[in-house]
Amino acid sequence: SARLIEGLEAGGDDYLVKPVSVDILEAKLRSVIRTLSLYRQIEESRDDLKRANITLTRANRELDTFAYSVAHDLKAPLRAIDGYRGLLMEDSAERLAPEAKDYLERIGLSVAHMNTLIDDMLVYSRIERGTPKTTTLELKPLIESALQLYQRELDASKVQVTVTATGSLSADRRGIELALRNLIGNAVKFVASEPSPSIEIGFEQNADRQHLWVSDNGIGFDMRHSNRIFDIFQRLHPSDRYPGTGIGLAIVRKAIERMGGRAWAESSPGKGACFHLEWPA
CATH class of the missing domain: 1.20.120 (Four Helix Bundle (Hemerythrin (Met), subunit A))
Structure with a gap:
């Protein structure tokens, strides 16, 4: 009881x-x-x-x-x-x-x-x-479309573009297009003054994750600022030399986070930069 x-x-x-x-x-x-x-x-x-x-x-x-x-x-x-x-x-x-x-x-x-x-x-x-809507996208037309937006700048600066990314990926179309467009635009801007400017776009995936990156041999930046550059209206370089709105990388991070992923960058001053996107497969 x-x-x-x-x-x-x-x-x-x-x-x-x-x-x-x-x-x-x-x-x-x-x-x-x-x-x-x-x-x-x-x-x-x-x-x-x-x-x-x-x-x-x-x-x-x-x-x-x-x-x-x-x-x-x-x-x-x-x-x-x-x-x-x-x-x-x-x-x-x-x-x-x-x-x-x-x-x-x-x-x-x-x-x-x-x-x-x-x-x-x-x-x-x-x-x-x-609201993100995941779909399967072919990488080749996705990258070609993004590069076409900057064809004039690429030709003017004689930028060597290497695309090792092949196959397809699963992502929200609008989100990945915005992220890729802004990363390529960012790379084009910061390699323009280099004597032999180059950009590489790569992709890899496994059972769990997808990883896309855009690297360049531009001016680079100090890794102390690696998180701040993804904040809206944050700039590391003078706007008169490197024009922009200060929103591009914030759009990149927001787009990939909406897909459950993350964005980060690796760089050092004068040695270029590599921007990474990773999200669930």
Whole structure:
């Protein structure tokens, strides 16, 4: 009897055997009441979670609408600025002093930079809210498409590109395209000043993991900053020499983390860098 009461008090649920003592009946009732209370708490938590999900979904839609609205509102005056700049260059070029022409060129570059910054912020925002959809992708067209975006820069700097990656991978298409595009763009930017610039793209996988990397022989960086470079708006080099928005590597990390993976880099000053992506197979 004492053990049965102790078990019921601890949360056990046992049947009653006649004759039933008052102590056992009280313990049984307390156990039932406690169980019912837990059920009610679970139902309330489920309802709270449902309401929170509805609120979060609504907030995401509103944030998406807000982001596009802000992007449109920011780009509208930029288009006007660039339009007037173009008119001045076309209609008054002969009357403008060299210094004035230089100012107009700088305005054009600033407008282009701001447009790119807005686009990158929108991309980063979409990654944060999107749901990854894993599919099988052939590596060759994936890499060729990313390289094509930088063909002009690659040709101008005579960059030697070596692709050892073959076969296929499993990943979210949009996520891996963004990550690869930004890693290649990053490599192109930092090898441009090298006498014999080169970039290598490789891939390997096993039963559990997939590993993609982009290496270059560019200016490199100190490994003390290896984590900071993946933070948004973080830059290690002056923007006048190496232009960019400071969002590219943040997009890379966010995209691969959304696939359950990780991004990291290895480098040393003056000896190039290798950026790695690893995610589940």
